Amino acid sequence: MLDPVDVDIADSDFLENQCDGYESSDSEIDNYCMAFTCKNRLFGRQKPLHVVLGGGLCADIILWRNKQISVYVCMGVSTIWLLFEKLGYHLLTFVCHATIFFMVTLFLWSNLASYINIFLRTASDIPEITVPKDLFVTIAVCLTSAYNCALGTFGNVAFGKDYSAFLSAVAVLWVLSIVGRWYSFLSFLYGAFWILMTVPLLYECLEDTVDGFAEKALIEIKKQYAVLDEMVIQNLKKKASSYKNIKQQ
Numbered sequence: 001m002l003d004p005v006d007v008d009i010a011d012s013d014f015l016e017n018q019c020d021g022y023e024s025s026d027s028e029i030d031n032y033c034m035a036f037t038c039k040n041r042l043f044g045r046q047k048p049l050h051v052v053l054g055g056g057l058c059a060d061i062i063l064w065r066n067k068q069i070s071v072y073v074c075m076g077v078s079t080i081w082l083l084f085e086k087l088g089y090h091l092l093t094f095v096c097h098a099t100i101f102f103m104v105t106l107f108l109w110s111n112l113a114s115y116i117n118i119f120l121r122t123a124s125d126i127p128e129i130t131v132p133k134d135l136f137v138t139i140a141v142c143l144t145s146a147y148n149c150a151l152g153t154f155g156n157v158a159f160g161k162d163y164s165a166f167l168s169a170v171a172v173l174w175v176l177s178i179v180g181r182w183y184s185f186l187s188f189l190y191g192a193f194w195i196l197m198t199v200p201l202l203y204e205c206l207e208d209t210v211d212g213f214a215e216k217a218l219i220e221i222k223k224q225y226a227v228l229d230e231m232v233i234q235n236l237k238k239k240a241s242s243y244k245n246i247k248q249q
Helices: 012-019 026-034 056-062 067-086 091-116 133-159 163-182 185-205 207-248
Strands: none
Touching: 056 067, 056 185, 067 091, 067 185, 133 163, 163 185, 163 207, 185 207
């Protein structure tokens, strides 16, 4: 019999082991899993990391489940960074040079095809790309929803009374502003890309160890914030309240 405390549904192998040897519906599996108590995971995660990252092809690329596509993506991003950051290419120059290269290649291929018997589609045979209108509507709705969510989060942090969230946001923005002085925006995005391609993979391999250290660090952070709240924030609240009372009198 499994111990409920030791069961961790964040492990992707859990479902496979429990479902091995019999067939069960998705609802039965969910009910079976949720009957157990989960371990403490980073940021309160109770799902496999692959599911948290959205599942599908994007999660496969980030976690290197499809190594071939992941390598191609890394090579493409690295090439773009080298062209624009190290070689000093500009976007318009790059687009023009790439267009010239493809036009010359197609021109030579089409004119030499009759001599070397190479099959080549003519310009009229090039397939047209049709994009459904619903796709643009879906993208617009997703962007609008993401914008409203981000704006709502900003409003809750800026105008709310959650001092811990406010201080965390200020600290993160301050760190990003310092990092922005050291690197260009493209280099910053390139570094963020490699963090995205390496940190989730390393975390998946060492998630038990990382979650243990993270839990201890979170406890220590809460202790330090309690001290800060008692010595600074509460005093500021008292001074603001007394100043407000004096002003009303």
